[in-house]
Amino acid sequence: MIDDGSLWLVFILIGLATTLPRAGFIVLGSRVSLPGTLQRALRYAPAAALAAIIAPDILVVGNTVEPFNPKLAAAIAAVVAALLWRNPWLPFIAGMAVLLGLRFLLAN
Amino acid sequence: MTTSFRAGAHAGFTAFLPLSVGLVPWALVMGMAMTSTGFSPLQAMGMNVIVFAGTAQLGTLPLIAAEAPLWLIVVTALALNLRFVIFSAALAPGFRGVPTHERWLAGHLLTDGVFATCLDKMLSVDDPRWRLGYYLAPAVWSWVLWQAFTLIGIFAAGIVPKAWSLEFMATIALLVLLVPMARIRPMLVAAVVGGLSATLLRNMPLRLGIVSGIVLGIAAGFAAERFEHGRKDHD
Structure with missing residues (x-):
């Protein structure tokens, strides 16, 4: 874990990287606008970024791609719960139950 | 007020x-x-x-x-x-x-x-x-x-x-955010390409694999959108 001072610097920079995109056009008003093509391409950034963070975490064990592991199974359970039901708690319950259940079974 | x-x-x-x-x-x-x-x-x-x-x-x-x-x-x-x-x-x-x-x-x-x-x-x-x-x-x-x-x-x-x-x-919370986005096909393409590239490129220095994954994902999503439009025009 990094030290306390650098952590606060990280928070401030992430804060700027959040407030500036949010406030930018609201503050500038109608004086500026984004080119349409760029706007359309940027729509894919959040999905690409989320997947780029999640995928290595659930596919890689040690340093090998492991298509059968408890985290991946738990992720699939969470996605299925999110697709089938509107209850916001279910993906967490399903995912954690599969993760802890499989780890328990594999350890015994 | x-x-x-x-x-x-x-x-x-x-x-x-x-x-x-x-x-x-x-x-x-x-x-x-x-x-x-x-x-x-x-x-x-x-x-x-x-x-x-x-x-x-x-x-x-x-x-x-x-x-x-x-x-x-x-x-x-x-x-x-x-x-x-x-x-x-x-x-x-x-x-x-x-x-x-x-x-x-x-x-x-x-x-x-x-x-x-x-x-x-x-x-x-x-x-x-x-x-x-x-x-x-x-x-x-x-x-x-x-x-x-x-x-x-x-x-x-x-x-x-x-x-x-x-x-x-x-991780589950991030997945739950991703699910509704990925209902649209080009978004799903962006996510799959972004996720797989970041996984395959995970040993790049400075964790560049994640940035490469994001850029490739955006490009793939945009290309998929173009492809879908192209197909609709020909139908």
């Missing part, structure tokens, strides 16, 4: 209240995830107040925990926040007649839920005070709910044993 500001605030709050319940599990998970990463309650609440963005916070936590370089953390946060550039541009005409300092406040408090609730009225109502009230009431309410339930999550995480791997809740 003018009468029309209060009338707008009342209307905005009423429209948003049922939706706002959805923030509660996120905030609880956020608190737990920051605690499992190793933040003290003060550091966790500090991040929560300074950043105030579930996706950017959850997405950068694994990078902070892995001591990734600062620029990568910032680039990742920016990528996760790019949607707000589009929201902000869409809402901008709704802030005509509103002073600059109130625009900064409104921008800082912009969230997905507030955008979805307010866009329509912001663009159709004439009175700037009414519009600002309609926007700020749900925005401030989201902020209060978010801070309160994150704090509860921080203390709830303290009493849960480490073997329960609560930090995996953060």
Whole structure:
């Protein structure tokens, strides 16, 4: 874990990287606008970024791609719960139950 | 506070209240995830107040925990926040007649839920005070709910044993955000390409694999959109 001072610097920079995109056009008003093509391409950034963070975490064990592991199974359970039901708690319950259940079974 | 500001605030709050319940599990998970990463309650609440963005916070936590370089953390946060550039541009005409300092406040408090609730009225109502009230009431309410339930999550995480791997809740939270996006086909392409590239390129230095994954994902999503349009034109 990094030290306390650098952590606060990280928070401030992430804060700027959040407030500036949010406030930018609201503050500038109608004086500026984004080119349409760029706007359309940027729509894919959040999905690409989320997947780029999640995928290595659930596919890689040690340093090998492991298509059968408890985290991946738990992720699939969470996605299925999110697709089938509107209850916001279910993906967490399903995912954690599969993760802890499989780890328990594999350890015994 | 003018009468029309209060009338707008009342209307905005009423429209948003049922939706706002959805923030509660996120905030609880956020608190737990920051605690499992190793933040003290003060550091966790500090991040929560300074950043105030579930996706950017959850997405950068694994990078902070892995001591990734600062620029990568910032680039990742920016990528996760790019949607707000589009929201902000869409809402901008709704802030005509509103002073600059109130625009900064409104921008800082912009969230997905507030955008979805307010866009329509912001663009159709004439009175700037009414519009600002309609926007700020749900925005401030989201902020209060978010801070309160994150704090509860921080203390709830303290009493849960480490073997329960609560930090995996953060991964589940990111997945739950991704699921509705990936219902649109080019978005799904962007996610699959982004995820697989980041996995295959994971041994690149400076965690460049994640940035490459994001860039390749955006390119693939955009190409898929073009391909779909092309096909429709020929049908």
